[in-house]
Amino acid sequence: MAFCLLATLLAVELANRLPDADNGKATNYIDAHVHVWTPDTARYPLAPGFNKDNMKPPSFTPEELFKHCKPAGVGRINLIQMSFYGFDNSYMLDMIAKYPDVFVGTAVINPLGKDPAREMDDLAKKGVRAFRIHPKLSEQPVEKWLRPEGYKAMFAAAARNNQAMACLIGPDALPELDRMCTAYPDTPVIIDHLCRIGADGVIRDADVDRLCAMAKHKNVMVKVGAFYALGKKKPSYDDLAPLIKKMVAAFGARRCMWESDCPFQVQGDHTYQASIDLVLRRLDFLSDDDKDWLLRKTAENFFFVKKDAAPAK
Ligand SMILES: [Zn+2]
Numbered sequence: 001m002a003f004c005l006l007a008t009l010l011a012v013e014l015a016n017r018l019p020d021a022d023n024g025k026a027t028n029y030i031d032a033h034v035h036v037w038t039p040d041t042a043r044y045p046l047a048p049g050f051n052k053d054n055m056k057p058p059s060f061t062p063e064e065l066f067k068h069c070k071p072a073g074v075g076r077i078n079l080i081q082m083s084f085y086g087f088d089n090s091y092m093l094d095m096i097a098k099y100p101d102v103f104v105g106t107a108v109i110n111p112l113g114k115d116p117a118r119e120m121d122d123l124a125k126k127g128v129r130a131f132r133i134h135p136k137l138s139e140q141p142v143e144k145w146l147r148p149e150g151y152k153a154m155f156a157a158a159a160r161n162n163q164a165m166a167c168l169i170g171p172d173a174l175p176e177l178d179r180m181c182t183a184y185p186d187t188p189v190i191i192d193h194l195c196r197i198g199a200d201g202v203i204r205d206a207d208v209d210r211l212c213a214m215a216k217h218k219n220v221m222v223k224v225g226a227f228y229a230l231g232k233k234k235p236s237y238d239d240l241a242p243l244i245k246k247m248v249a250a251f252g253a254r255r256c257m258w259e260s261d262c263p264f265q266v267q268g269d270h271t272y273q274a275s276i277d278l279v280l281r282r283l284d285f286l287s288d289d290d291k292d293w294l295l296r297k298t299a300e301n302f303f304f305v306k307k308d309a310a311p312a313k
Contacts, residue, residue, distance in 0.1 A: 027073030029276065030299040032223050033106075033192065033259030034069075035082045036062055036095055047086025054084050060263040062095050062103070068262060068272035076101075078259075078303050080132060080166075081108040089123070096127040104303045106130040106166050111137060111150035117157035129303045130164035130190060135173055145169075146176045159186040164221070164302065166190045171197060171207040174214060181217040188219045188302065193226035193261065194243060203231055203243055212250035221302070222247055224294060225259030227278055228270040235274040236282060244278075245285050253290035257298040 038044055039059045041052065052058070069077065079092050089107045096103045107128045109119045120131065131154065135145035158165050165187060167177060174195070181189060195211045197203055214220050224244055227237040248256055260266075260275045279286070279294050286294070 028076070029072070029074045029295045030076045030078070030257070030304070031069060031074045031260050031262070032078045032190075032257040032299045032303070033080055033225060034065060034077050034262045035080050035264075036060055036065060036092070037082050037085070038091060044085065044091040045088070046084045047088065050084035050086075057263055057267070062099060065262060068266050069260070072273050072276050074272075074276070076300075076304060077103055078129065078299065079103050079105045081106060083108075087113075089128070093123075093126050093128075100127065103127065104129045106132050106164075108132045108137070111154055112139065112148055113150065115153075116150045117153040120154065120157045120161060120163060124161050124163060128163070130166040130188075131158070132166045132168055132192075134168040142172050143176065145173055146180045151180065155180055155184040155187045158188060159184060162188060164188040164190045166192060168192050169195060170199065171195055171204075171210050174210050178214065178217075181214070181220060185217065186219065188221070189217070190221045190223060190257075190302075192223050192259070194222065194224060194230060194240075194247065196226075196230070197243060198230040198240070201231065201233070203239075208243060208246055212246055215250040215252075215255070220251070221255045221257060221298065222251055223259040224248075224256050224279065225275060226261040226265070227275050228265050228267070229261070235269060235271065237274070237278045238282060240278070241283055241285075244283060248286065248290065248294075253286070253293035254298055256294050257302075258294045 037055060037060055079095065081089050081092050085091060087108060087110050092105045092107065096105050105128045107123050109116050109131060111133065135142045138145045138148055140147060155165060167173070167189065169177065169191065177189070191211070191214065197207045197211060224247060227240060231239045258276065258279050260272055262272065265275050266272050276295070280291060
């Protein structure tokens, strides 16, 4: 009887563990891209031009995020400063300080500001590992989006601090990025959301080829995610497989990192699990080792390894 009870308890315990134990491996996955925000706009005010109606959903705090990511085996996250906080990164920084073992961050600073490189140095001490840049921030047309002087200082500081320039761009912004990557070959660069290829529903070969060509720059990485927003925009996102296959072939799994882009990935029919499952279970061209890089090691090596520590192999 006692044995029976013990066996039952053991079976329950094992069943509880199963979702976290894929193929017997620990599943300490990393999500390379999540936004958090709070409805407390008195303490964390929105930037001019934004109001509470822009906050959809009205709240997405770390605790709300954990309800989605922890059951999927994700334990660490790179936060991305949300647009409606403008250049005030304080909510993100406070959340990094609250959960220092879970979060690092990607901040937004003004490239047209007085001394962006110094801001990058200061933010490095607060867990900021990357800076989000895009043509709108530059106040320039897309073909000149990296011309403002501040970007020279930013790309140089990023190389010095091992911080990344995280680019929210479409394929039309790649020629300018290519120019800067040639001028600053040591600067880590991350292209978000598969360069938004297929955001209008059409995955064009010319766009795919342009993104693949960026792999010639050794420090350019790609975030593989925001599946809810690309191609057919329907779970299980199998139509994105050929695009992802070409990216992994061009960049190698060691320069690709999975991202959910929560909370946008957890609205309507879209779920957190569906996003991670595309990489974990539905892409037959990925080896187990490739999956380990996409879901953990690439992001771990860049975002979470201290400079003096040996990177994961
Ligand atoms: Zn995002």
